[in-house]
Amino acid sequence: MKVSKIGGGHRSVIAGPCSVDTYDNLIKTAKAVKKAGATMLRGGAFKPRTSPYSFQGKGEEGLKMLVEAKKETGLPIVTELMSEKDIDLVYQYTDIVQIGARNMQNFALLKEIGKLGKPVILKNGIASTVKEHLMSVEYVLSGGLDDVIICLRGTRTYETAMRNTLDVNLVPYIQELTHLPVIVDPSHAAGKREFVSSLAYAGMAIGADGAIIEVHPCPSCALSDGDQALLPEDFQYLMDKLNKLEIWNQKDWNQKLNSN
């Protein structure tokens, strides 16, 4: 992968706001997450909101702010692409393209981005199965692109305690089925700030190749997903813990089971 290494033993944490709002908030976040050890900056400029009356994202203005933050910090950008009509625009600015849960089965979009050169993070769908998710990954790969990152953001189940249910065992399960990096999104899975770090920790401990985590310097001012945003200092705390983490090796474990 050209932008920043992920997979093949390189673990990488992507962090930033759910949506780009003010440049001041964005640059504060970018500097803080870089200092804490994040290797990429996330931020949505096109937001898939349940209500058409909710904040829809800053569009190109948001993309430009991300580029400014990249110039300041050197962090490559991850941002969501929602529609085929925005491909040219988003590709002008971003380093990595995020396809969100609601577009996991937008096959026309997946086919198009598979023909283009930028790495893609493909999240699972709102209530998708692993098979369906991996078939969507195939759609992108079949266009010719090699750089696809599989992202687990939890699914909707009968359980409502958390925003979504993320089975961390899917990390080693999918890693065995494919050679592609598998990352976790504890922010959209937990949906509540107090459970984001523990889930990030669990996901990384079980061997995820990375995590994508929402951080905002003023969660109550955030225009989307403020409830699940970590404060920069909480993110720093989490990263310090992750640096000391001993990681479960499923391959070794499988070998041990097979040799019994």
Ligand code: PEP
């Ligand atoms: C996001 O990353 O802010 C987002 C909208 O995520 P998801 O597609 O997983 O809901």
Ligand code: MN
């Ligand atoms: Mn979000």
